[in-house]
Amino acid sequence: MLDKNYDPRTLEKTWYRTWEDQGYFAPTAGAPSVGPGAGASGYCIMIPPPNVTGSLHMGHAFQDTIMDALIRYHRMQGKSTLWQAGTDHAGIATQMVVERLLEAEGKTRHDLGRDAFTHRVWAWKAESGGTITRQLRRLGASLDWEHERFTLDEGLSGAVREVFVRLFEEGLIYRGKRLVNWDPVLHTAVSDLEVLSEEENGHLWDLRYPLTNGQGHMVVSTTRPETMLGDCAVAVNPQDERYRHLIGEFVQLPLTSRRIPIIADVHADPELGTGCVKITPAHDFNDHEVWLRHRDETAIAEQPHGGLINIFTPDASIRANLPEEGELIPTAYIGLDRYVARQRILTDLTDLDLLAQTQEHRLQQPRGDRSGAVIEPYLTDQWYVKIKPLADPAIAAVEDGRIRFVPDNWKNTYFEWMRNIQDWCISRQIWWGHRIPAWYDREGNVYVGRSEQEVRERHGLAPDFPLEQDPDVLDTWFSSALWPFSTLGWPEQTPRLEAFYPTSVLVTGFDIIFFWVARMIMLGLKFMGDVPFDEVYIHGLVRDTHGEKMSKSKGNVLDPIDLIDGIELESLVEKRTQGMMQPHLAEKIADLTRRDYPQGIPGFGADALRFTFAALASTGRDIKFDLGRIEGYRNFCNKLWNAARYVLMNTQGEDCGLTGSGTGDDIRLSAADGWIRSRLQGTITAVNDALRGYRFDHAAQAIYDFTWNAFCDWYLELSKPVLTDAQAAPAAKRGTRRTLVQTLETLLRLAHPLIPFITEAIWQQVKPLAGIKGDTIMLAPFPSADPDLMDPDAESELGWVMQFVLGVRRIRGEMDIAPGRPLPILLQNASDQDLARLAANRKYLDALARTQSIQALSPTAQVPESAIALVGEMKILIPMAGLIDQQAELKRLAKAIGRLEADLERTQKKLANPNFIDKAPPAVVQKERDKVAEQQTALAKLQEQAEKIRALALFGSG
Structure with missing residues (x-):
């Protein structure tokens, strides 16, 4: 028998060890041999x-x-x-x-x-x-x-x-000198995926580059003034009338002895800044493309290094000049960190009246995702795949x-x-x-091979011939x-x-x-x-409940293991703030954590987390993860557990009709049995279609709806009148027991891919009752729909029963009638089919609707003061005489309406206060807005209920 309480932590850890120890994850476990490819x-x-x-x-x-x-x-x-x-x-x-x-x-x-x-x-x-x-x-x-x-x-x-x-x-594969993303802290090239670009505060500097013809200067804008030391040109758009006459002229590169040409290139945007762009091909990817288009032009080709001048060391300091370069880089800046050099250069430009303007500027700053350092485009020798x-x-x-x-x-x-x-x-x-796998000799010749021994053998190199493997x-x-x-x-x-x-x-x-x-x-x-x-x-990506990307700095990161096993508040606070260098940020995250999780995070179990992910996995879209959803699916798992306990309590040690033919005196299936079996086939079809189409959300929804609504809320209740009726035929009880165990066993297999642990634990208890053999649900066959079990008539008939029961329950709720109080029911406009269904399903209606009596009225009968519900064309009438004191109920509702109106007014005033909207966290503001919506809905329901009672009073007086 299953434990009374569902404890996911214990059963999940136990079952995973069993699965792994038994080798159930191996490809051949329970499967036929396969041919080439992962095919049929x-x-x-x-x-x-x-x-x-x-x-x-x-x-x-x-x-x-x-x-x-x-x-x-x-x-x-x-x-x-x-x-x-x-x-x-x-x-x-x-x-x-x-x-x-x-x-x-x-x-x-x-x-x-x-x-x-x-x-x-x-x-x-x-x-x-x-x-x-x-x-x-x-x-x-x-x-x-x-x-x-x-x-x-x-x-x-x-x-x-x-x-x-x-x-x-x-x-x-070849080796070449190209521009790469360079991390100056790690001293390595990094991929684009390892570069995070986020908007940051910075500056935009306008620099004056004097024309060598003495006719003034050109103004260029830059966010990295230190890179001017590597400029090879200034570009203007060929269609820009302001500068067309200067194309082919030269400017004096400030702080250096070099002059660089003015070139025409579409990279220069006339609408952006001054329309003049400095070209630094060894330190900017876009500038490098410009250089590739113009590198053969005489004015660029004759510059040192053909205009491709790297000014940095691997740690982003200004490098020294090579012996053959002379004073290419001014001595005053050599050895300075890039940001120290920036300030020195800006000071020197100011002294020379070449700094035209400084503006605050928001810019996309590329940083290494590991080091946090600002990435530099950097010219190095690297290996490439063509x-x-x-x-x-x-x-x-x-x-x-x-x-x-x-x-x-x-x-x-x-x-x-x-x-x-x-x-x-x-x-x-x-x-x-x-x-x-490349080796170099002293002359720089490269040898590539699977090993040094292979290289030596292939190229006839002696054992003592010096080779050094590439360090990269x-x-x-x-x-x-x-x-x-x-x-x-x-x-x-x-x-x-x-x-x-x-x-x-x-x-x-x-x-x-x-x-x-x-x-x-x-x-x-x-x-x-x-x-x-x-x-x-x-x-898609997993985002927080507000659609924000999860990040440690925002304090909205959730650890899936914490969700599975739980974590106490102080441990959660410590975990979220650990390693934060900025104390004020750590304090903010701690406050947010205490506010959002005042009790910490309870353990929901792996199955609840998995079902939540599946339910949110709409095709290709980012998902908003909400703790309310996982709590709901933890309740779903608990509902399944309790349903299984009910089935086991009513079938273990009993005759479940496994040897019966399903007809005659052996087993008799009720309309409810036929209905749930038919509904199950539709669910099986829906889940198979969803999983084949990668619609995990549709699969989860189909399983949830069937389990919670059809099986637990309806079929288990419909089974009770049969199982508890001492007068019920043994064949009917066997039919219901067999339907219970077979439906549950099939449902467990259907849900197993999404919630594997709880389904395995329950299946082990249910399988002998259903006549199933096998060591694990993992290797049991996935359900496929049986068309012979589809029963539209049973679904239609039980649909009528449910409408009837729901109609009575709605009236109870609206009129605040105690759930256990038996009610007299009158039927008006009942058809022959309605009366036949009434006779066939009276035991269900008496048990689920708590009826005292059910009487069909003749067309000419006097109708008493009643509350009304519809089932198709048929009216369900519940006479109100003696059931409620209308005036007392109206007074009670008036008080409740008054309280709710006062609460609503207070909340609306809070939301109308600009100080609250501006200063409160967005989540708090949204919570108040949600409260307004809830209060308005509740108020409307109470007002509707009062109107119905007034209408009944008028009906009675008329």
Whole structure:
């Protein structure tokens, strides 16, 4: 028997250990053998590998709930189902974690050296790198942990080297000097995804550049005056009449001995600022494109370095001049940090009367997501993938339908990026990661191979010939781009690779379509000759209840594990403010936390969280997460638990008719039995359609509606008159018991992909009663609808019963009649069908509507003073004589209306106060607005009730 109280924490942890220990997550568990590809008999999803440094956040939990629901659904359909587990080595993030640990010891990675530092990182990974995989287990994720992969494990490292070498040998990987996003704290190039641009306060400076012809000056605007030291030109729009006569002239670059040309380029916007733009090609991506268009012009080509002048060191200080450069960079600024140099330059320009104006300015500031440092466009030597030859086949794969985006509109985003794609910078200047398999001799010649030994053998280099391996490592996205096939054993042709490539679907957020999705498609086609997945399901972001993006600085971040297991208020406050450098911000977040969660966060359980995510997962849209929703779905789980207890109490040890034929004397099914069986088939169809179409919200809604409304609120109540009636035929009781257990057992299998723990716990108790064999619900068949069980007549008849009961209950509520008081019922305009249904279902009506008597009136009968409800054309009349004291009830309602009107007036006055609206937090203001709406609704109901009683009084007096 189930425990009296539903305790998700205990049962969830127990059942997950059982599932994993028994090997139920393996692809072959309970499934037939499969042939090539995850086709009709196989199904595969690759987990987007979370960072080994990470912990489960709401985005992970949402995404992993979706994937696990799909995996469990297809596993129950008998497919050999693989959800490939694994984590990403997260080069920059992991190196930063270990470097902070060293810093606490007073050391740096350079004190240890590369090999010792890498060994230290591996040790950290072994000890502390499994947090997120433990949390995934707590969520209920049924990953194939036995074959978990890591992007730096031996097999994946071999695959990375293989891909690099092959691409290099085909001329698709090269080394070149280009502009990259540079983190001056981490001293490495970073990808666009690792750059966060947010609007910040800054300044806009107008600088005067004197014309060398002595005819005045040009004014350029800049937010980074220090970069003027690297200017190669000033650009004006060729259509700008103000400056057309100056095209081809020169200006004297302030503070330097260089003169630079005035060029014509559409990059200069006549409507923006003065219309003059300084061109600094080594420190601005747009300026670099201008330089590419004009670099062969004599006035630019003859400048030092052809006008491509890098002024920074790797830590964003002003660099020294090279011996051959002379005084290219003024000595006064050499060695200064970029911001110190900025102030010195502004002071010097002011002294020379070349600073025309300073304005406050809001600007998009790019910062490294790990270091927080302002990112610099920086000119360095890096390794690149020549991307165009790989992009064309990847575009075609989506165009011809081999890969389908869900929702479909995301393919347009994919096409836009792929058709304007740039070569991919794949090198990073850190120590933790896949070291680039390239070696250099003393002359700078490069040799690429899978190992140093292979390089020496291929090129005939003696063992003592000096070679030095490239110090850079590969971008983390390079190894993760191989994830769909490297995790399955490539370059070896393993059985797993044959069985599960191409995979079935990729589940991911829209923010990494470019960085991961597109690159997996390109490299999958290149090295496997086929797409890596058939479909790409793009989900939205998880936002807070007001639609705001979750961030620590806003204090609106929710930890899914806290939602599952609960957390006390003070622990929550400490967790949210930990590590905040600004005390006033930490204090603000603490206050917000205490206000929003005065009791902390209760543990709702993993099933409630999963069901919440599913219910909110409308296709492709961001979701607003509200604690009220998860609390509601925790109540839903509790409702299911209590319903199961009712079923078990009424069926365990009883004859449930498992051996009966379903007809005759063995089993007799009531109209209610036929109705619930028919309703269940419609729900099964709806859930199957929803899951196949990635409409998890529709699946959740169908399961919720059937469970709460049809099964719990109606069918369990309809079963009681049969089971408790001593006069009821044994065949009828057997029919109801069998319907109870079979409906519940089917419902558990239907809901299992979304709420796996509670369904497993209950199913284990129900399966023997339903004559089911099997060790786990995970491997039980997913329900499919049986057309023979559809019963429109039973649904119509029970619909009539429900309308009847609801009509009586509505009158009770409106007239404030006690729920247990039996009522005399009169029927007017009852048809023959109404009377037949009345006779057949009288036991249900007496029990659920609490009737004292039911009498059909003749057309000429005198109608007493009554409250009225309609069931089709038939009127339900409840005579009011003796049921309520109309005058006393009107007095009671008048008092309640007066109190509510006074409360409403107070709330409206508060909202009319400008000081309250301006100073109160938005959430508090919204709460008051919600209160007004609730009070207005309640007031309208009371006024309506009073009007009905007055109408009855008039009816009686007439």
